[in-house]
Amino acid sequence: MCFGSKNKLYDNDELPRPVPGHAPQQPTYADPAPKASMPPSYSQPQQPVSPIYSPHPLSPVYQSPTMPPPGHQQQQQYLPPPGPPPVELPAVSQTSPPVELSGADIAPPPGPPPNRGGSNTDYAPPPGPPPAKSDNDLSYIAPPPGPPPPPASSKPKHDWESLVPDTSLFPPPPSFFSGFDRSPASNATEAEAEAGERWCAQFPLTPPLTLDAAALGALRAHDVRLMTPAVGWKGSLAWRAPGVWEGRTDKAATDSTVIAYPPLYAVQQHEPGRSAAGVRTVYYEVAAVQDGGKGDVCLALGFTALPYPSFRMPGWHRGSLAVHGDDGHRFVNDRWGGKSFTQPFRRGETYGIGMTFRAAGQGRIETEVFFTRQGRLAGSWNLHEEVDAEQDLPVTGLEGYHDLSCAIGTYKAVSFDAIFDPARWLYQPPV
Numbered sequence: 001m002c003f004g005s006k007n008k009l010y011d012n013d014e015l016p017r018p019v020p021g022h023a024p025q026q027p028t029y030a031d032p033a034p035k036a037s038m039p040p041s042y043s044q045p046q047q048p049v050s051p052i053y054s055p056h057p058l059s060p061v062y063q064s065p066t067m068p069p070p071g072h073q074q075q076q077q078y079l080p081p082p083g084p085p086p087v088e089l090p091a092v093s094q095t096s097p098p099v100e101l102s103g104a105d106i107a108p109p110p111g112p113p114p115n116r117g118g119s120n121t122d123y124a125p126p127p128g129p130p131p132a133k134s135d136n137d138l139s140y141i142a143p144p145p146g147p148p149p150p151p152a153s154s155k156p157k158h159d160w161e162s163l164v165p166d167t168s169l170f171p172p173p174p175s176f177f178s179g180f181d182r183s184p185a186s187n188a189t190e191a192e193a194e195a196g197e198r199w200c201a202q203f204p205l206t207p208p209l210t211l212d213a214a215a216l217g218a219l220r221a222h223d224v225r226l227m228t229p230a231v232g233w234k235g236s237l238a239w240r241a242p243g244v245w246e247g248r249t250d251k252a253a254t255d256s257t258v259i260a261y262p263p264l265y266a267v268q269q270h271e272p273g274r275s276a277a278g279v280r281t282v283y284y285e286v287a288a289v290q291d292g293g294k295g296d297v298c299l300a301l302g303f304t305a306l307p308y309p310s311f312r313m314p315g316w317h318r319g320s321l322a323v324h325g326d327d328g329h330r331f332v333n334d335r336w337g338g339k340s341f342t343q344p345f346r347r348g349e350t351y352g353i354g355m356t357f358r359a360a361g362q363g364r365i366e367t368e369v370f371f372t373r374q375g376r377l378a379g380s381w382n383l384h385e386e387v388d389a390e391q392d393l394p395v396t397g398l399e400g401y402h403d404l405s406c407a408i409g410t411y412k413a414v415s416f417d418a419i420f421d422p423a424r425w426l427y428q429p430p431v
Contacts, residue, residue, distance in 0.1 A: 208267035229310035243421030283354030289415035300409030305397035314407035319397025375426030
């Protein structure tokens with residue numbers, strides 16, 4: 001890089017060195033070529049030589065002027081302001097610690113500090129009575145009673161309560177997604193299920209029976225008769241007392257359903273619309289006898305319309321329902337895994353199942369199913385509850401328009417007592 005002009009200012013590269021004892025010799029300048037505006041006879045003005053400084057004989061002599069340079073005026077003399085100098089605060093940086101100021105250097109302002117939002121203890125009301133109220137003073141007008149009206153821009157309230165019906169009379173909602181594809185305890189084969197469906201298709205539901213005098217007398221005495229299954233039965237049934245039967249099966253017994261005659265619910269005698277009360281309840285109990293057996297209690301309690309395949313458990317096919325003791329599930333026309341309902345059965349306990357039919361007007365019947373354990377209500381469900389269309393099948397045959405018989409299901413080794421006499425029941429139905 002280059003600084004200044006390319007032409008050298010000096011003839012020689014170095015200045016002459018001073019001789020010891022002599023004043024330093026000024027350098028010799030090379031006079032530039034004279035300009036046209038400068039007279040040729042121009043010479044340096046002669047000024048008096050300072051007595052203190054003796055320049056080199058070859059150096060021109062100059063003396064500073066006595067007046068200030070042009071364009072400048074004589075500066076006035078200024079005095080410092082009265083009082084001590086102001087306090088100089090140290091510079092504060094982002095990394096330096098906070099500066100602590102001494103209280104001796106900064107004095108608080110005169111008077112009390114201002115109020116900081118607390119109670120206004122410093123405020124005093126103006127002297128004298130309060131000013132009289134004026135009719136034109138809007139600050140004294142009290143608001144009207146009641147809540148403020150809604151703003152004009154708000155939408156009108158929709159009266160949905162008058163449009164939605166009372167849902168308290170609706171049946172309870174179903175237990176969605178509670179159905180099982182298989183029972184966690186024991187299951188029949190697919191071939192047996194298909195055989196039961198073929199049997200039901202071959203023997204459809206019969207219309208209500210006309211009972212004779214003997215059958216009506218047996219119903220009034222609660223002395224019904226258990227009928228031995230025609231297919232696959234490996235056990236025994238015995239009448240022990242009026243309204244009491246006992247049954248036994250061995251470990252090789254397959255699925256079976258024991259029904260009673262006459263049916264406990266006969267349409268021509270018990271249909272709720274035929275009575276003044278408009279309600280009819282049928283109920284029975286089964287005791288799981290303590291016979292020393294172990295494992296699941298393969299016993300089922302339910303009702304079925306007639307006829308029903310005796311080689312299948314109740315609740316698996318059309319027109320039947322039951323609560324199974326091996327898994328505690330309830331089955332309504334369900335040949336798969338049923339739905340969760342209660343705890344599995346235990347030997348030595350007594351269980352009961354009943355159905356209540358109520359006249360609902362215009363020939364309709366509402367049906368409630370309830371279950372008891374050791375003389376206490378342990379669960380119930382409405383037969384006409386909303387169902388899952390993908391899992392549940394119709395309840396035709398159980399609605400009160402067909403005769404219904406008790407249906408006791410057995411499997412493997414089990415001992416039980418069937419009790420139809422109300423005097424021996426642990427639970428007494430309300431109606």
